[in-house]
Amino acid sequence: MTVSTASISAAPGAERLYAIGDLSAEFGISPRAIRFYEDQGLLRPQRIGGNRIYGAGDRARLQLILRGKRLGFALADIKELLDLYDVDADHLEQLRATLLKGRARIAELERQQQEIALTVKELREIGAEIEDSIRRKEAAARTAGRKGPP
Amino acid sequence: MTVSTASISAAPGAERLYAIGDLSAEFGISPRAIRFYEDQGLLRPQRIGGNRIYGAGDRARLQLILRGKRLGFALADIKELLDLYDVDADHLEQLRATLLKGRARIAELERQQQEIALTVKELREIGAEIEDSIRRKEAAARTAGRKGPP
DNA sequence: CCCATCCCTTACGTTAACGTCATGCATGTG
DNA sequence: CACATGCATGACGTTAACGTAAGGGATGGG
Numbered sequence: 001m002t003v004s005t006a007s008i009s010a011a012p013g014a015e016r017l018y019a020i021g022d023l024s025a026e027f028g029i030s031p032r033a034i035r036f037y038e039d040q041g042l043l044r045p046q047r048i049g050g051n052r053i054y055g056a057g058d059r060a061r062l063q064l065i066l067r068g069k070r071l072g073f074a075l076a077d078i079k080e081l082l083d084l085y086d087v088d089a090d091h092l093e094q095l096r097a098t099l100l101k102g103r104a105r106i107a108e109l110e111r112q113q114q115e116i117a118l119t120v121k122e123l124r125e126i127g128a129e130i131e132d133s134i135r136r137k138e139a140a141a142r143t144a145g146r147k148g149p150p
Numbered sequence: 151m152t153v154s155t156a157s158i159s160a161a162p163g164a165e166r167l168y169a170i171g172d173l174s175a176e177f178g179i180s181p182r183a184i185r186f187y188e189d190q191g192l193l194r195p196q197r198i199g200g201n202r203i204y205g206a207g208d209r210a211r212l213q214l215i216l217r218g219k220r221l222g223f224a225l226a227d228i229k230e231l232l233d234l235y236d237v238d239a240d241h242l243e244q245l246r247a248t249l250l251k252g253r254a255r256i257a258e259l260e261r262q263q264q265e266i267a268l269t270v271k272e273l274r275e276i277g278a279e280i281e282d283s284i285r286r287k288e289a290a291a292r293t294a295g296r297k298g299p300p
Numbered sequence: 301c302c303c304a305t306c307c308c309t310t311a312c313g314t315t316a317a318c319g320t321c322a323t324g325c326a327t328g329t330g
Numbered sequence: 331c332a333c334a335t336g337c338a339t340g341a342c343g344t345t346a347a348c349g350t351a352a353g354g355g356a357t358g359g360g
Binding site for chain 2: 346347348349350355356
């Protein structure tokens with residue numbers, strides 16, 4: 001019979017590995033999308049005879065990609081964000097540049113936070129008004145039910 | 151001479167009005183984009199001899215559109231959101247439906263909040279590590295400056 | 301009157317992010 | 331062995347959100 005849950009067998013103690021189908025199923029995206037992220041340089045899985053093999057790190061990167069997408073960032077932006085994670089600690093100038101990029105990204109995210117907070121607040125206000133309208137409507141309906149017009 | 155700041159004259163006490171160029175300049179977008187939003191049913195300005203005339207309400211809607219875009223929503227989603235604002239208080243069923251949509255949208259935004267918070271936290275951690283690396287680098291450079299190799 | 305400045309519509313072009321299809325290798329199963 | 335399953339690589343198709351170009355009316359200044 002075939003192994004159903006994991007298409008890649010793992011030696012005990014070794015890192016858990018995934019085939020492209022595993023990840024696509026787990027995250028509800030298509031294999032095509034995952035390959036596309038690789039084309040764009042967001043993923044670099046190992047290969048075994050042509051087949052892509054993803055480790056825990058690749059999986060984590062994929063999660064970050066999807067989160068970034070949900071936040072409305074373009075893949076190019078997400079790539080920059082991912083690159084912040086694996087900067088080599090040898091080149092001082094690159095470290096400084098990375099730090100600045102990270103801070104800029106944080107600032108941007110905090111602006112988003114505020115805009116979301118504002119939107120939520122406004123939606124809550126609209127919601128309260130609508131609830132009022134509903135209550136008045138229902139009250140009017142009850143009144144009409146007792147002595148209203150035909 | 152020509153009126154420079156406002157291309158549409160306003161009677162005292164009347165609502166401030168805008169031409170398409172005014173709004174595009176104010177928000178840093180193209181007239182084409184604004185017309186496109188109208189094509190998609192997100193805006194409904196008045197017309198005066200073919201020309202679009204925007205009031206305060208239209209301007210506010212445009213602001214909401216742009217905010218929604220910054221939050222990563224598609225125009226179709228934003229349209230739904232905008233429709234929440236001008237639901238007529240007469241049809242009870244529509245009120246209830248609007249209320250539900252609004253709540254769903256709020257839930258979605260709150261998920262976004264959490265994801266942003268998580269991302270910011272992780273970026274801060276990376277930032278701290280990078281700062282450490284920089285400090286170590288600088289310290290090593292100073293030491294090397296005193297007695298390091300050529 | 302001519303020109304510059306807005307505005308309009310129509311229509312085709314472009315980019316991002318995949319979807320879809322064709323084709324082919326490798327492996328495991330009845 | 332025939333077949334299904336999973337993965338691979340191309341290559342073309344699609345959708346959203348505009349950009350861009352072409353052609354034309356209205357207005358105001360020099």
